[in-house]
Amino acid sequence: MSNEATLHNQDLAHHGHVEHGHGNGHDGHDHHHETFISKYVFSMDHKMIAKQFLITGIIWAIIGAFFSVLFRLQLGYPDATFPWLESILGHWAEGGRITAEAYYALVTMHGTILVFFVLTAGLSGTFSNLLIPLQVGARDMASPFMNMLSYWFFFLASVVMMSSLFVQTGPASGGWTSYPPLSALGDASIGSKIGMDLWLVSMAIFVVSSLLGSLNYISTILNMRTKGMSMTKMPLTIWAFFFTAVLGVLSFPVLLSGFVLLLFDRHGGTSFYLSELFVQGKVLPNEGGSAILYQHLFWFLGHPEVYIIILPAMGMVSEILAVSSRKPIFGYLAMVGSIFAITLLAFLVWAHHMFVTGLNPFLGAFFVLLTLLIAVPSAIKVFNWITTIWRGNIRFTPASLFSIGFVSTFISGGLTGIWLGNSAIDIHLHDTYFVIAHFHIVMGVSAFFGMFAGIYHWFPKMYGRFMNQTLGFIHFWITLVGAYLIFWPMHYEGMAGMPRRYFDYSNWASFNMFGGLNQFISFVVIIVFATQLLFVFNFFYSIFKGRKLTTPNPWDATTLEWTTPINPGHGNWPGEIPEVHRWAYDYSKDGKDFIPQTVPVSPDESQH
Amino acid sequence: MMTMNAQKNKIHPHKYSMWIAMASITMMFVGFTSAYVVKRAQANWFSFELPPVFYVSTVVILLSSLTIYLAQRQFKARNMSAYKQLISVTALLGIAFAVCQVIGFSDMKAHGLPLNKTVSASFIYVIVGTHILHVLGGVVVLMVLFVRAFRTRVRTYSTVPIEVASTYWHFVDGLWIYLLIFFSLAR
Numbered sequence: 001m002s003n004e005a006t007l008h009n010q011d012l013a014h015h016g017h018v019e020h021g022h023g024n025g026h027d028g029h030d031h032h033h034e035t036f037i038s039k040y041v042f043s044m045d046h047k048m049i050a051k052q053f054l055i056t057g058i059i060w061a062i063i064g065a066f067f068s069v070l071f072r073l074q075l076g077y078p079d080a081t082f083p084w085l086e087s088i089l090g091h092w093a094e095g096g097r098i099t100a101e102a103y104y105a106l107v108t109m110h111g112t113i114l115v116f117f118v119l120t121a122g123l124s125g126t127f128s129n130l131l132i133p134l135q136v137g138a139r140d141m142a143s144p145f146m147n148m149l150s151y152w153f154f155f156l157a158s159v160v161m162m163s164s165l166f167v168q169t170g171p172a173s174g175g176w177t178s179y180p181p182l183s184a185l186g187d188a189s190i191g192s193k194i195g196m197d198l199w200l201v202s203m204a205i206f207v208v209s210s211l212l213g214s215l216n217y218i219s220t221i222l223n224m225r226t227k228g229m230s231m232t233k234m235p236l237t238i239w240a241f242f243f244t245a246v247l248g249v250l251s252f253p254v255l256l257s258g259f260v261l262l263l264f265d266r267h268g269g270t271s272f273y274l275s276e277l278f279v280q281g282k283v284l285p286n287e288g289g290s291a292i293l294y295q296h297l298f299w300f301l302g303h304p305e306v307y308i309i310i311l312p313a314m315g316m317v318s319e320i321l322a323v324s325s326r327k328p329i330f331g332y333l334a335m336v337g338s339i340f341a342i343t344l345l346a347f348l349v350w351a352h353h354m355f356v357t358g359l360n361p362f363l364g365a366f367f368v369l370l371t372l373l374i375a376v377p378s379a380i381k382v383f384n385w386i387t388t389i390w391r392g393n394i395r396f397t398p399a400s401l402f403s404i405g406f407v408s409t410f411i412s413g414g415l416t417g418i419w420l421g422n423s424a425i426d427i428h429l430h431d432t433y434f435v436i437a438h439f440h441i442v443m444g445v446s447a448f449f450g451m452f453a454g455i456y457h458w459f460p461k462m463y464g465r466f467m468n469q470t471l472g473f474i475h476f477w478i479t480l481v482g483a484y485l486i487f488w489p490m491h492y493e494g495m496a497g498m499p500r501r502y503f504d505y506s507n508w509a510s511f512n513m514f515g516g517l518n519q520f521i522s523f524v525v526i527i528v529f530a531t532q533l534l535f536v537f538n539f540f541y542s543i544f545k546g547r548k549l550t551t552p553n554p555w556d557a558t559t560l561e562w563t564t565p566i567n568p569g570h571g572n573w574p575g576e577i578p579e580v581h582r583w584a585y586d587y588s589k590d591g592k593d594f595i596p597q598t599v600p601v602s603p604d605e606s607q608h
Numbered sequence: 609m610m611t612m613n614a615q616k617n618k619i620h621p622h623k624y625s626m627w628i629a630m631a632s633i634t635m636m637f638v639g640f641t642s643a644y645v646v647k648r649a650q651a652n653w654f655s656f657e658l659p660p661v662f663y664v665s666t667v668v669i670l671l672s673s674l675t676i677y678l679a680q681r682q683f684k685a686r687n688m689s690a691y692k693q694l695i696s697v698t699a700l701l702g703i704a705f706a707v708c709q710v711i712g713f714s715d716m717k718a719h720g721l722p723l724n725k726t727v728s729a730s731f732i733y734v735i736v737g738t739h740i741l742h743v744l745g746g747v748v749v750l751m752v753l754f755v756r757a758f759r760t761r762v763r764t765y766s767t768v769p770i771e772v773a774s775t776y777w778h779f780v781d782g783l784w785i786y787l788l789i790f791f792s793l794a795r
Contacts, residue, residue, distance in 0.1 A: 142621035211632055219625040223618065249628055253636035257738075261643065264734055269724030272647070272731075288652050288727055293643055300639070 042152075044144035045570040049151050050130035051462060054455070056158060057122020058536060064113035067106045069529050074098045076522025078506045092170070100503045104173035105191050107501065109165065111176025112199070116206055117161070119309040119447045121154050124248075127312055127454050128217045128241040130462065134561035135235050137226025137578060139571045142219035146212050153209030157202045164198035172199035175501065177298055180273035180291050184265040187279045197266070200259050207252045207259075214245035214252075221245075226560070228580035232336075233597070235559050235584040236329060239336050240315020243343040244308050251304040251347070258297030265289070292357055299350035306443050307346045310410075311339060313450020314381060317403040319584075320457050321385055323557045324400030325392025326593060328585035331384040338377030345374050355423040356430045364423040371421035378414055382407060393588070397555075398472025402453035405480045406446050412484075413442025416491065431501070434494025437487045445483045452476075455539070460554050464567045465546030471538040475531055482528035489517050558596045559584050626772045630779045633742065637783060640735045641790055647727060648794060654726045655795040658788075659715040665708035666788055669743070672701035673781045676750075676774045683770050692757050695770075698777065699750040705784075706740045706747075713737075732791065739787060742780050749773050 043049060070089075073082060074097070081096035092102035129147065133140055141147045164171040173191025174182040178199065186193050221242045225234070261272040265286075273294045274286035322329040329335060351359055351367040359367075385407045394400060416438040419425050429435060452475070459467045498511050505511045505518075553562035560580070564572050578598040586595040590606055647653070679694035713733060716722075721729040753769060 142625055146625070211629070215625045215628050215632070218628050219621045223621040223624055249632045250635050253632050254639035257636050257639035257643065260734060260738065261640075264723075264730065268730075270730040270734070271724075271727050272643070285724075288650070290647060290650060293646055296646065297639055297643060 042148060044140070044148045046129045046133050046141050046144065046147060047462065047568070047570075047572075049147055050126050052151050053121060053125035053129060053154065054462075056155065057118050057126060058539065060113050060117040060122065060158065062533070062536065064110050064118060065529055065532060067110040067113070069525055070098065071103055071106045071110070072522040072525045074103055074503070075505075076519040076525075078504050101170060101173060101190055103503045104175075104189075104501075105170045105195070108173045108175055108191070109171050112161070112172070112203075114444065115176060115305065115309070116203070117154075117158060119444075119451070120210065120248075120305070121206070123447060123451050123454075124241065124244050124308065124312045125151070125154065125213060126451075127237070127316060127458070128213065128245065130458060131237055131561065132217055132220050132241055133224070134461070134564065134568075134572060135238050135559050135584075136221060136224060137229055137560050137580060138220060138224035139573070139577070141216045142224055143216055147216050150209050150213035150216065153205055153212060157205040157209060160198055160202035160205065164195045164202065167194050167198065169193040169195055171195040177295075177302065178262070179298075180262060180265065180289075180294050181277055184262060184273055185277070185279055185284075186266065197263075200263055200266075204256060204259055207256045210248050210252050214248040217241055217245040218249065226577045226580055229597075232333070233580055233583045235315075236318040236332070236335050236339075237312075237315040239339055240311045240318075243339050244311045247304040247308050247311070247343055247346055251301040251308075254297055255301035258294055258301075261297075262294065292354070295354050295357060296350070299353045300347075302353065303350040304346040306439070307342055309443055309447045310450075311342070313406060313447045313454075314339070316450050316454040316457070317385065317406045318381075318388075319559070320399050320403045320453050321388050321407075322585050322587060323457075323555050324397060324403070325389045325394045326556075326587045327388055327392045328587055328589070329384065330387040330390075331380070332583065332585065334380050335384055338380040341377040342374060345370060345377075349374065352421055352423075352426070355426045361423070368421060368423050372418065374421075375414070375418055378410075382411055382414075395555075397456065398467070398469060398476055399453045399457035401473070401476045402449045402456065405476065406449040406453065408480075409441050409446045409449060409483065413438060413440075413446060417442060428497070429494060431499055432494035433490040433498050433500055436500050437490035437494060440490075441483070441487050445487070449479075452479075452535070457555070458561075459539075459542065459546075460549050461561055461564075463543050463546070464549050465542055466549065466554070467542040467546055468538050471534060475535045475538070478531040479528060482524050482531065485524045486521050486528065489521060493517065553596075556594050558582075558586055558594050560597055563596065563598055620768050622768055622772055623775065626775050630776070633779070633783070636738070637735070637787070640731075640738070641787075644731050644735070644790075645794065647731070654728050656719075656721060656726075656728065658732075658791055659712040659719075661708050661712045661715060662788060665705050665712070666784065668701055668705045668708060669781050669784055672698045672705065673778050675701060676777045680767075680770050680774050684767060686765070688757060691770075692754060695750050695754055695757075699747045699754070702743050702747040702750070702777075705743055709736055709740050728795075735787060739780070739784060742783070746773070746777050746780055749776070 039045075040048065043052070070085070073080075073085075082093075083096040085093035085096050085098060089098070089102060092099055092105075098106070129141075132138075161171075169190045171191065172178065172183070172195045173189060174196070178196070182188050182192060183196055184192075186196070221234075221238055225231075261270075264270040265273050269285070271286040271289040273291050274284065274289040275291070276287050277284045318329055318335060349367055349371045351363065352371045355364055355367075389404065416434070420429055420435060420438055456467055456472055459465070493511075493514050496511070496514070498505070498514060505514070549566050552564065552566050555562070560578060563578050565574060580597045581600045582595065582597055584597055586597075587593070589595060675694050676698045679691050679698060682688075682691040682694060713736075716729060716732065723730055723733045750773060753773060756769070
């Protein structure tokens with residue numbers, strides 16, 4: 001009860017819960033007075049908020065991925081016309097061919113949606129919310145109200161971003177990074193008009209949402225752990241969510257200040273980023289601004305952002321690999337240490353995105369060194385994942401397959417990072433398809449694999465049912481093979497110098513040889529996209545019709561979330577919160593398959 | 609039924625969240641001021657004297673920190689009427705601070721330093737303006753506390769809300785002192 005005592009004010013509301021305790025954990029409608037609105041809409045239960053984040057994220061993922069299908073059609077079949085495109089995009093696809101403006105808008109929104117709305121809010125928002133209170137043994141977040149606000153700010157940001165898709169001049173189209181001057185001057189392109197304003201407003205609201213969430217995650221992990229749950233007894237998921245939140249809290253505000261200055265450049269007539277410029281033959285009054293300044297502010301977030309995306313996936317993969325190979329995680333403290341090292345280095349490498357901006361080569365050398373240093377903790381993690389499954393008694397579930405797939409894509413995508421981190425090689429590879437291949441594999445595909453693994457693994461906790469395994473296996477194999485078929489060839493295109501962000505390569509003789517390859521990639525994209533719809537079907541079908549759980553601990557895992565009832569109510573545990581006696585990874589110990597964290601250490605037990 | 613005894617060594621999660629939020633706000637201003645430093649190192653930096661009214665506002669916000677400190681003490685002594693008066697005074701001083709800053713802006717404008725000309729002035733408008741918004745956020749919080757103090761149906765004697773509010777208030781005060789010193793040194 002100690003945490004309730006700390007929060008005595010707000011917890012009065014849950015109190016009925018704690019004392020009555022409903023046997024199988026179904027929410028007690030009779031003494032809790034939950035309405036539809038308070039249970040499903042403005043819910044303060046972290047588990048419901050997690051589901052809200054997840055489902056909003058899924059909707060965004062479908063939209064963002066569909067956009068990639070649309071622009072891949074243009075890249076793969078530049079001469080073909082698709083009349084159905086005109087019926088959904090209107091004058092943006094006159095005659096069934098996407099216009100250049102629409103292409104840039106689609107590319108920009110694909111990046112924005114996937115990076116922020118799906119892999120930040122949808123991933124960390126879902127699983128930090130779901131797992132932090134459940135795995136540290138808390139009834140809810142430190143501030144359930146702020147947690148609710150976090151979701152609703154995200155929802156508001158989503159509404160604003162969505163509305164920008166429907167304005168007459170179209171959404172922002174200057175790339176997901178929104179570099180000025182393109183993003184600062186309304187006359188620079190049609191995507192720089194109202195669409196850009198809506199983009200900035202939406203992102204500012206998104207930053208607020210992310211901060212409210214991260215504050216809560218940190219505060220909950222540090223203050224609300226149950227008795228016995230010392231920091232070193234926490235599952236690696238929690239460590240990962242913790243450092244993710246730290247990264248968010250310290251880097252998102254800097255992005256916000258960059259956006260504030262950009263808004264003033266757009267509407268206040270200031271010259272933070274704008275230097276002497278001509279637009280449509282007119283001289284602008286601005287002078288002396290520095291567009292590079294924006295890049296510094298942007299990438300100070302932008303680089304930690306990729307770790308905000310990948311760390312939660314890493315944490316969940318560590319947990320799932322240990323559970324499914326029935327072995328303790330290899331090198332727990334090394335795992336924690338490497339997450340910490342990655343967090344620290346994340347703040348010191350941003351300028352490796354700017355090697356070709358005229359950055360002082362002397363300064364660049366430091367950023368090369370620090371960037372390459374990230375290979376060390378990353379390699380430690382990869383080594384530990386492989387040694388965790390080494391000689392394990394692996395149970396192949398969709399979750400464990402996606403976790404293993406994560407390790408595979410993280411290695412193949414991570415290795416190309418070493419190339420790009422070298423400023424000399426980067427001069428050739430910068431802004432080519434090599435970069436696209438690198439970050440899509442290491443950050444996009446890997447993070448998605450972590451997210452899928454998490455969804456398959458914790459779906460039973462969320463909905464009390466299993467997802468269909470067969471569909472899960474089909475989903476995994478097509479996605480894994482498809483992801484490699486899509487992104488592997490892009491390395492070759494990039495090494496040949498094919499630049500990214502171009503609408504049409506057909507007039508460019510040197511890249512004509514990639515015509516067939518581009519067609520192939522686009523073809524695979526369509527198949528992989530259809531497979532993701534299969535996953536979405538599986539997800540929603542299983543919520544209502546999936547096989548029901550018969551035991552509260554379906555995966556024989558040690559962590560606390562499986563000690564709650566199958567359908568936990570608000571407050572998670574019907575009685576007292578269990579006490580923790582051991583770390584989360586006692587698998588195959590002393591002849592026992594697994595020992596839950598709640599079991600006291602017996603005197604004749606071997607040390608781990 | 610529940611005792612706070614076991615919690616002696618434990619910081620209240622809301623207070624903890626406040627500290628993290630302050631770290632976050634600090635990072636925002638670090639972003640601003642480092643942008644300022646980078647820009648200042650480039651050519652054609654125009655340097656000027658800060659408007660004198662900024663020193664008046666400094667005194668005002670320092671005074672308000674004192675009044676919120678006293679308010680917190682009165683609250684702990686259950687001296688509710690003095691508490692209400694003191695938080696009202698603090699809120700008024702907060703508004704007075706914002707007014708002083710805006711006067712400073714018009715002073716700058718009158719001296720040929722509008723928002724959209726010299727970038728060194730633009731920075732002052734944007735950074736000081738963002739800081740004003742943070743102070744006004746604190747004023748809103750104080751108003752909420754003020755209304756709460758008049759509630760008769762539910763009385764809470766938890767010191768957490770006023771402690772969190774005063775921590776924040778001292779923080780925005782300190783933030784202004786930092787900005788003032790920064791602008792004076794890095795002109």
